Amino acid sequence: MTTQYIGRFAPSPSGPLHFGSLVAALGSYLQAKSHQGKWLLRIEDLDPPREVSGAASLIIQTIENYGLEWDEEIVYQSQRHDLYQSQIDKWLQENNAYYCQCTRKQIKEDGGFYLGHCKEKHHSEKNSAVRLVMQHPVESFNDIKHGTITIPSKLAHEDFIIKRRDGLFAYNLAVVLDDIDQGVTEVVRGADLIEPTGRQISLYRQLGANEVNYLHLPLAVDEKGNKLSKQNYAPAIDNSNPKPTLLAALTFLGFIIPLEVKQATLNEILQWAIQHWQLNQLPTGLEITTPFSKPSI
Numbered sequence: 537m538t539t540q541y542i543g544r545f546a547p548s549p550s551g552p553l554h555f556g557s558l559v560a561a562l563g564s565y566l567q568a569k570s571h572q573g574k575w576l577l578r579i580e581d582l583d584p585p586r587e588v589s590g591a592a593s594l595i596i597q598t599i600e601n602y603g604l605e606w607d608e609e610i611v612y613q614s615q616r617h618d619l620y621q622s623q624i625d626k627w628l629q630e631n632n633a634y635y636c637q638c639t640r641k642q643i644k645e646d647g648g649f650y651l652g653h654c655k656e657k658h659h660s661e662k663n664s665a666v667r668l669v670m671q672h673p674v675e676s677f678n679d680i681k682h683g684t685i686t687i688p689s690k691l692a693h694e695d696f697i698i699k700r701r702d703g704l705f706a707y708n709l710a711v712v713l714d715d716i717d718q719g720v721t722e723v724v725r726g727a728d729l730i731e732p733t734g735r736q737i738s739l740y741r742q743l744g745a746n747e748v749n750y751l752h753l754p755l756a757v758d759e760k761g762n763k764l765s766k767q768n769y770a771p772a773i774d775n776s777n778p779k780p781t782l783l784a785a786l787t788f789l790g791f792i793i794p795l796e797v798k799q800a801t802l803n804e805i806l807q808w809a810i811q812h813w814q815l816n817q818l819p820t821g822l823e824i825t826t827p828f829s830k831p832s833i
């Protein structure tokens with residue numbers, strides 16, 4: 537028996553969807569649907585200070601307007617703190633994690649990497665971050681499009697933070713516990729998340745869980761090479777007239793779209809894209825300039 541493909545799109549509600557996040561949504565959707573798989577939607581609302589009010593429902597609305605249908609109920613990370621905390625407690629009890637009170641300044645003085653300063657200090661919980669004892673450093677991994685990707689050794693060996701000093705759960709921990717819990721078999725996302733992938737794989741190994749495949753999609757960048765992001769005020773994509781932007785996102789993903797498909801309905805375009813999607817059409821570069829960075833569009 538082969539396991540069913542389960543993919544997902546996991547946006548953070550720090551602003552409306554922009555062109556770059558639509559590419560990630562669409563790429564993960566096409567990859568899942570062309571494998572007769574499920575495509576899950578998870579709202580990564582882990583960081584309330586960075587959240588923009590109303591962004592989560594706007595993102596969901598946009599995904600719907602673009603014709604991307606998710607399977608199962610939407611999962612919200614803000615409702616899953618117990619899952620994250622109980623794993624942290626377990627690791628603390630087993631001495632696989634410990635409290636750390638290093639400041640950013642201290643770590644900067646050590647050359648930008650945490651060197652194990654608090655490992656034997658037995659700090660208490662108050663004003664502390666929690667770090668995982670790194671027992672499974674991952675210095676390279678396989679990306680199904682880009683092949684072997686290497687990770688700087690110092691980064692791979694660091695005891696990284698799984699809960700921040702301000703009490704917020706770290707993205708790497710939440711993403712892995714959720715992907716395992718939801719049965720995700722393949723992670724398709726933007727190339728901006730290549731670097732944390734090694735840490736995420738080390739978490740699978742620490743947990744003894746089945747590892748997943750990774751596919752990193754080219755990143756949409758502006759003319760200056762900056763990533764389109766909410767922080768850069770990348771414009772929200774058009775919610776009322778999705779077709780032109782959908783066609784642009786498909787072109788970005790390497791499709792050459794015949795005229796009759798361009799003239800079809802949104803759902804027909806998506807069905808055509810599911811049927812024609814293949815990894816070797818994807819551009820090989822990890823960054824691609826797009827005109828969708830200008831607020832005038």
Ligand code: GLU
Nearest residue numbers: 546547548580711725729
């Ligand atoms: N929530 C992350 C983001 O919006 C993506 C997480 C992931 O796909 O692993 O950047």
Ligand code: ZN
Nearest residue numbers: 636637638654
């Ligand atoms: Zn420390």
